[in-house]
Amino acid sequence: MFVLALITVVLLSVIAIGSLLTISNDPHWFIRGWDFPHVQLVAITVVLAVIYLVAAKMWFSTNALHPGWHWTVGSLVTVILGWLAYGIMPYTPIMPVQTMPAADWNDDRKLRLVVSNVEMENTEYELWMKTIAEADPDIAIILEVDERWMSAIEPLRKKYDHEIACPQDNWYGMLLLSRFPILDHEIRFRVCDDVPSIDAVVQLPSGDSVRMLAVHPRPPEPIRDNDSKARDAELTLYGRDLEGFDQPAIIGGDLNDVAWSSTTRLFLRLSKMLDPRRGRGFFNSFNANHWWMRFPLDHVFHSQHFTLRRIERLGYVGSDHFPMLLELQCEPARKHEQEPLEERDTDKQEASELITRGLAES
Structure with missing residues (x-):
């Protein structure tokens, strides 16, 4: 003993x-x-x-x-x-929510979003399309798409009037599908020249313009001996971009980071974005193949202009990630009801250090 x-x-x-x-x-x-x-x-x-x-x-x-x-x-x-x-x-549900539930539902101000890392090697195209079609998102952020995936999911792509595509064969390809008009967009390579992000502006039926950001930064991992410099720098760059941005904005993707990490919390403090999972649950999206080792890696953060109608983790689609579904409602009049994380005195200095460190390695 x-x-x-x-x-x-x-x-x-x-x-x-x-x-x-x-x-x-x-x-x-x-x-x-x-x-x-x-x-x-x-x-x-x-x-x-x-x-x-x-x-x-x-x-x-x-x-x-x-x-x-x-x-x-x-x-x-x-x-x-x-x-x-x-x-x-x-x-956990014992804590207060950060994103308030939508009050009077208004479909003209609704934005139904799915974020899905398909896993590039995955061949369950029909299962994936069936799951996404049933979720019926207005906008879909699809990650790890290559030319093979672009061809395989063409039936789903045809259901959307607008798309921004950046297929790649290095696990960082990206596709954004939208029913809403895309007023402007840019495919950006913020830190690594082979890791894109999408920065777009879509228009809701109400006439409101929403900045949509799709991201998938490189993860820290032992297999390729990657550290977190690139990931930390990309998240922090977008946190600083959104600092002071006073229009409706949403950022979503596989961040390769958990919600409670110091980097994600720094991003949230800088950007003043809200996390709709706070007070509602973890919604662990990875690893779909191992129930005992799952983390919330697929995120959707939004500005204070939005309230929440629905949040759900979708079913298995053959990928190592579960898709995430969120239905938000643009309600700028309720901004004052939703409090972002409070910024710390050291945040700007820390952000500068993370960005400088990440860019130096790129």
């Missing part, structure tokens, strides 16, 4: 150190990787705490375990759960 208690303490120490490493701005994939499994780490910590209590009780039957062990385990569990809860609690 002593060995079991020792192993428990060691594992809790590893979780505590790994979780607290994310406080730093270090972009290494190993450190940034600890941002993702907060929910899983909470569950593991609780299980380890229970194992320790059982082991300690059994040890007491033959020997007195030194009180310092209990203090150490208690401290580690408190630190881990406190830090992880700070990140994930805002996304």
